[in-house]
Amino acid sequence: MNDIGEFTLLVALATAIYGCVSYVMSINGNRIDLYLSADKTPVIVWGCVLVSSIALLQAFLTDDFSLQYVWAYSNRELDTFYKVSSFWGGQKGSLLFWALLLTTYMTVVYFQNRKRNIRLMPYAMTVMLIIVIFFLFLLNFSTNPFERIPLPPEDGRGLNPLLQNYWMVIHPPTLYLGYVGFTVPFAFAMAALFTKNLDDGWIRLTRKWTLLAWFFLCMGNLFGASWAYVELGWGGYWAWDPVENAAFMPLLIATAFLHSIQIQEKKDMMKVWNMSLVLLTFVMTIFGTFITRSGLIQSVHTFDEATLGYYFLAFLAVIVLICVGLIVKRLPLLKSKNELDSFLSRESSFLINNLVLLGIAFATFWGTIFPIISEAVRGVKITVGPPFYNQVNVPIGLVLLALIGIGPVIAWRRATWSNLKKNFLIPCVAGLIAAAALFPVVPLKERAEIFAYLTFILCVFVMSCILIEFFKGARARADMNNGNFVSELGTLTWRNKRRYGGYIVHVGVVLIFAGIAGSQAYGIHDQKHLKIGESIQLRDYTITYEKLTAVEATSVKTRIIAELGVYKNNQRIWTGRPEKEFYKGQNQPVSEVDVLSTIKEDVYIILADFREDESATIKVYLNPMVSWLWTGGWVIAFGTGICMWPDRLEQRRRLERMKQQEAIFAPAQE
Amino acid sequence: MMQKKAKFAIGSILIVGAIGYLISTGISTTSQYFFTVDELMSQNVSYAGAGLKVKGNVVNGSIARDEENFLKIKFTIEDKQSNLNVVYEGITPDMFKDGQEVVVEGTLAQDGVFHANTLLTSCPSKYEAEKEAGKTHPGALPNQGMNKDPYPKSSEPLPKTTI
Numbered sequence: 001m002n003d004i005g006e007f008t009l010l011v012a013l014a015t016a017i018y019g020c021v022s023y024v025m026s027i028n029g030n031r032i033d034l035y036l037s038a039d040k041t042p043v044i045v046w047g048c049v050l051v052s053s054i055a056l057l058q059a060f061l062t063d064d065f066s067l068q069y070v071w072a073y074s075n076r077e078l079d080t081f082y083k084v085s086s087f088w089g090g091q092k093g094s095l096l097f098w099a100l101l102l103t104t105y106m107t108v109v110y111f112q113n114r115k116r117n118i119r120l121m122p123y124a125m126t127v128m129l130i131i132v133i134f135f136l137f138l139l140n141f142s143t144n145p146f147e148r149i150p151l152p153p154e155d156g157r158g159l160n161p162l163l164q165n166y167w168m169v170i171h172p173p174t175l176y177l178g179y180v181g182f183t184v185p186f187a188f189a190m191a192a193l194f195t196k197n198l199d200d201g202w203i204r205l206t207r208k209w210t211l212l213a214w215f216f217l218c219m220g221n222l223f224g225a226s227w228a229y230v231e232l233g234w235g236g237y238w239a240w241d242p243v244e245n246a247a248f249m250p251l252l253i254a255t256a257f258l259h260s261i262q263i264q265e266k267k268d269m270m271k272v273w274n275m276s277l278v279l280l281t282f283v284m285t286i287f288g289t290f291i292t293r294s295g296l297i298q299s300v301h302t303f304d305e306a307t308l309g310y311y312f313l314a315f316l317a318v319i320v321l322i323c324v325g326l327i328v329k330r331l332p333l334l335k336s337k338n339e340l341d342s343f344l345s346r347e348s349s350f351l352i353n354n355l356v357l358l359g360i361a362f363a364t365f366w367g368t369i370f371p372i373i374s375e376a377v378r379g380v381k382i383t384v385g386p387p388f389y390n391q392v393n394v395p396i397g398l399v400l401l402a403l404i405g406i407g408p409v410i411a412w413r414r415a416t417w418s419n420l421k422k423n424f425l426i427p428c429v430a431g432l433i434a435a436a437a438l439f440p441v442v443p444l445k446e447r448a449e450i451f452a453y454l455t456f457i458l459c460v461f462v463m464s465c466i467l468i469e470f471f472k473g474a475r476a477r478a479d480m481n482n483g484n485f486v487s488e489l490g491t492l493t494w495r496n497k498r499r500y501g502g503y504i505v506h507v508g509v510v511l512i513f514a515g516i517a518g519s520q521a522y523g524i525h526d527q528k529h530l531k532i533g534e535s536i537q538l539r540d541y542t543i544t545y546e547k548l549t550a551v552e553a554t555s556v557k558t559r560i561i562a563e564l565g566v567y568k569n570n571q572r573i574w575t576g577r578p579e580k581e582f583y584k585g586q587n588q589p590v591s592e593v594d595v596l597s598t599i600k601e602d603v604y605i606i607l608a609d610f611r612e613d614e615s616a617t618i619k620v621y622l623n624p625m626v627s628w629l630w631t632g633g634w635v636i637a638f639g640t641g642i643c644m645w646p647d648r649l650e651q652r653r654r655l656e657r658m659k660q661q662e663a664i665f666a667p668a669q670e
Numbered sequence: 671m672m673q674k675k676a677k678f679a680i681g682s683i684l685i686v687g688a689i690g691y692l693i694s695t696g697i698s699t700t701s702q703y704f705f706t707v708d709e710l711m712s713q714n715v716s717y718a719g720a721g722l723k724v725k726g727n728v729v730n731g732s733i734a735r736d737e738e739n740f741l742k743i744k745f746t747i748e749d750k751q752s753n754l755n756v757v758y759e760g761i762t763p764d765m766f767k768d769g770q771e772v773v774v775e776g777t778l779a780q781d782g783v784f785h786a787n788t789l790l791t792s793c794p795s796k797y798e799a800e801k802e803a804g805k806t807h808p809g810a811l812p813n814q815g816m817n818k819d820p821y822p823k824s825s826e827p828l829p830k831t832t833i
Contacts, residue, residue, distance in 0.1 A: 340678050348678070355682060359689035366693055371704060381704040383723055384697060385775075392696040396689060527761060529740040588764045608761040609740070617740055619761055 002067060005055025006146040012048035012103075013136040015041050020129040023122045035122065042110045042125060045132060046103040053100045056093065056145055060086055066152035069093055069145045075156035077556050077584075078164075085169045086159050091293065091308070092145035094172070099135040101173075101180045106132065109184055109209075117205060123191035131183055134315050142308060161583045161590040167227035175220030175247055179285040181213025182254065186282035189275055193326045198271060198333050203261045208644055210261075214254045215640040221247050222633040233593040233606045235525060235621035237629070240389040245368045246288030249361045253281045256357040259407075263350050267412075271334040272327065273354070279323045284361075286316050291368070342414040349407040356400045363392040390520075394451050398458060401513050404506050405462035408499075409469065426468060431461035443522070452521035459514045466503050466510075473500075497647045504639030511632030518625030527608065527619035538622050541603060542567040543576070548614045556584040559592075562607045562616050566596065578607040578618075602626045702775065707749035710778075723775045724784065729753060730768045747772060758786040765791040 019041025026035035056069070060083045065071040073086040073093070088097040106128045113121055139145065185206040192202040224247065225237040238244060257277040263270050290312035327334070340347050367384045374382040409423045435457045442456075443449050470489060473496075477488040493500040528536050535544040544565045551559045561579040565572055576594040583590070596603040601624040609617035703717060707726035710717070726747030736742035742759045756774055766772065766789065774786035 339674065341674070343677075343681060348681075351678075351682070352685060355685045355689075359686070363689065363693050363696070366697075370697065370701070374701075382697075382701045383704045384701050387700040388696045391700060392689075392692045395692060527741060591764070606761075617761065 001055045001058050002064065002146050002148070005052045005059075006144070008048040008052040008055070009136065009140055009144075009146070012045050012052065013133065013140050015048065016045045016129050016133045016136055019045065020126055020133060023126045023129070027122050038122070038125075039114065042103070042106050042129070045129070046107040049096075049100050049103045049136075053087075053096060056096060057084065057087055060084070063156070064152075065154070065156050066148055067145070068147045068149050071149060071153055071156045073156070073159055075158040078159055081169065082159055082164050085163070088172050088176070089159055089163055089168070092139075092143045092147075094176075095135060095139055095143055096145050097173075098176055098180060099132065099139060101176055102128070102132055102135065102183060105180060105184055113205070119195055120188060120191040120197065120202065120205070123194045124187040127187040127190045128183060131187075138308065138311060142311065158583075161581065161588070162231065165227065165231050167223060167231065171220060171223040171227050174216050174223055178213050178215070178217025178220050179250070179288070181209060181216060182250065182278075182281050182285055184209040184213070185278050189278045190323065190326070193275065193330050196330065196333055198330065200261075200265050200268070203264060203274070207261070210254070210258060211640060211644050214251070214258055215637070215644075217247070217251045217254060218636060219633065221251055222629070226630060229626070230593065230595065233591040235523075235604055235606075235619075235623065237626070240364075240367070240386045242368050243292050245364050246291045249364055250281055250284040250288060252357050252361040252364075253277060253284055256354045257281055259350055260354050263347055267338050267347060269336040269338050269340075269347065270351075271336055272331065275327050275334065277354075279320075279327070283316060283320060286312060286319070290316060344410065344415040344420065346407065346410050346412045349403055349410055353400065353403045353407055356396055356403065359396050360393050360400070363396070364389065367392075397513070398451070398454055401455065401458045401462060401510070404509060405458070405465035408503065408506070409465050424465070427461045427464040430464040431457050434460035446521075448521040452517040455513055455517035459510050462510050463507070466506055469503060470500070493642065495649060497642050497645050501639050501642030501645075504642060505636050506639075508632040508635030508639060511628050511635060515625045515628030515632060518628065519623045522624045523622060525619065525621040527617065529609075529615060529617045531613075531615045536618060536620050538620055540569055541622065542570075543603075543605065543618070543620050545616060545618060548610060548616060553581075558582045560607070560610060562610070562618065564605060564618065566603055574603070576603070576605040578605045580607055580610070597627050599627060600624065707747055707754050708751050710754065711752040718778050718780055720777065721775075722778060722784075723773060724754065725771065725773045726754060727771050728766070728768055733768065747774070754784055755782070756784045756786050758789050760787075760789070762789060763791045
């Protein structure tokens with residue numbers, strides 16, 4: 001099976017190269033025979049990669065330690081569940097997994113579009129195949145997962161206990177699905193540039209793909225945050241680590257892209273901008289991979305196989321050069337037919353939204369690579385940590401939050417005072433009321449607390465903007481059809497999926513903003529070495545250490561569990577059981593925290609240390625509003641689902657709009 | 671028409687400028703020098719009082735815990751030629767032990783002792799490049815500092831019950 005896996009990888013590479021070359025030749029030489037032959041390759045490549053992946057999975061499931069990769073990431077005692085996840089637990093497997101997802105996307109795109117978009121398809125397929133070739137090249141010649149150990153060992157080294165968590169099965173695939181997904185809009189954008197089909201065709205074709213990739217990336221980031229929160233026991237969910245930034249930056253740029261393509265669809269503007277954004281999004285996914293694989297940037301993690309990073313860097317450079325060249329060459333064709341009229345307009349609010357999102361992405365990028373730059377320029381390595389990101393990104397983030405409220409409501413082209421008043425009077429009043437109501441309640445001494453206060457005011461402002469939109473729409477329908485308000489609310493959303501689905505996503509984002517503000521500004525923690533019976537006092541909570549037990553859970557795992565009674569106002573509300581787990585053969589214990597999560601705050605307890613006399617060091621965090629983040633995530637998922645649902649009405653509306661535009665622009669064209 | 675364009679250009683430049691300003695002040699107020707122990711010791715300029723990040727390996731047997739306060743520790747980190755005494759108060763990461771490569775953040779006092787407010791350990795290379803392994807965050811895993819052999823033997827006098 002291993003031989004088959006290795007062989008199919010090679011076949012996949014050969015086929016992909018053949019397909020790529022013959023697509024190009026068929027385009028240039030107008031040769032239909034070559035085209036027909038090339039058109040079979042995407043599916044063959046996918047089949048080969050699939051077989052190869054199955055072979056590797058098989059090796060994991062059958063404990064075949066003759067493979068170096070299986071030996072390094074699995075052992076006999078590992079749960080089957082985690083044997084599957086070991087597939088992407090390390091460098092080599094995760095690259096194969098990437099290739100598998102990429103070719104799967106490619107195949108779906110192929111079947112979806114080969115009949116409908118015959119002009120763009122050869123080009124898009126060529127672009128995707130080139131990217132596939134890059135990964136297959138790495139898999140064959142640099143990081144082959146089927147590398148053998150001549151004398152197979154008896155047992156493997158096992159998977160890091162930290163990764164033996166159900167999030168390990170969910171989080172990486174989600175993130176990869178997002179990363180890889182942006183290849184599709186990128187490929188079609190490049191195809192549009194090559195073929196000079198520079199209307200919004202490629203955007204419409206790939207809108208769902210972009211949304212899907214964005215959705216997975218967004219969920220991947222949130223899953224990662226929540227994994228870190230429940231598993232790592234440092235009381236937080238985001239540390240601005242280079243690895244996290246690598247996943248965050250493409251998300252920001254993709255968000256900017258999702259918004260600015262709406263302006264191109266509606267107003268035929270920002271064409272160059274959109275081309276640049278889709279390129280930048282794709283480049284950022286590769287750059288993110290480069291950061292995580294190269295070890296160039298000092299992170300707390302040790303990385304090996306530094307050479308791999310340079311392949312990525314070279315690939316990155318080639319892509320950027322070609323794409324920028326192509327965009328510059330097509331500049332005359334990318335000219336917009338319309339232009340901005342006023343600062344107070346929806347168009348310019350989208351423009352500002354884009355600048356702000358890119359600003360956050362750039363600040364994050366700059367902070368991430370600053371050690372390298374400072375070393376190159378000044379000879380000293382200077383690093384920046386979370387304080388930098390918080391100081392820079394929080395103010396920019398607040399502008400973004402305000403724009404979430406303003407953007408969807410403000411008038412197109414030019415907003416007059418009267419319609420500004422009509423749209424924003426109630427939200428502004430709501431914001432002011434919130435400001436007045438919160439002022440006596442929340443502490444306002446530190447910088448973080450002031451920012452949190454501002455965030456809450458803006459959240460109220462934005463929420464009222466969104467709710468008024470829903471209310472107005474449903475009211476109008478209810479009056480017109482004499483219908484029930486609540487059911488009209490549903491119909492309204494269902495009939496305008498893109499618009500109201502988008503609003504629902506915005507609601508989720510507002511919840512996340514509120515959650516971040518609350519937990520960052522008002523969180524407190526304390527740590528103490530406690531004997532049995534002693535307690536820690538935090539605000540109105542008393543946490544009393546009651547007992548320490550050791551449990552041999554399985555033959556390979558021992559759990560040391562501390563029991564703590566949590567009292568609120570002298571009322572026992574919960575028993576916390578944080579623990580430490582010891583895995584046989586691993587030289588580090590794994591801390592399992594215990595969290596009592598409520599809407600208002602989380603009580604987060606860590607067993608940091610214990611002694612033979614049963615005394616223990618306990619750390620307790622009070623993290624306000626963390627659950628708002630996760631709720632926000634589910635709301636975003638729900639909203640994106642609505643946005644992505646097939647919408648026939650939308651297609652009809654678009655055709656009508658196109659007819660109108662043709663009527664306007666047709667005389668101008670030859 | 672040109673006027674309109676100029677207006678938007680100026681507006682955009684203002685926004686970009688504001689973001690640039692935030693970034694540059696952010697860098698200058700929050701950045702830390704990053705040295706290895708050798709580099710720090712060979713500097714001509716004194717970095718006493720400045721925010722520093724120093725990388726080195728824990729000297730074998732140098733970890734000493736305060737008897738009174740269980741959270742307070744002293745240890746020494748070394749590089750090829752020089753070493754540095756560190757004091758730290760707080761929970762130590764799971765992988766903090768003799769010989770481990772660590773990064774400390776804090777300030778250097780006049781007497782040459784480093785007062786760390788953060789203690790980070792690098793992951794062992796085993797958990798290498800995988801980004802998910804990357805989830806071991808700064809100071810993430812509180813350790814039970816004393817246990818040299820992290821897998822407790824059954825002979826150890828720990829209370830044993832089964833839940």
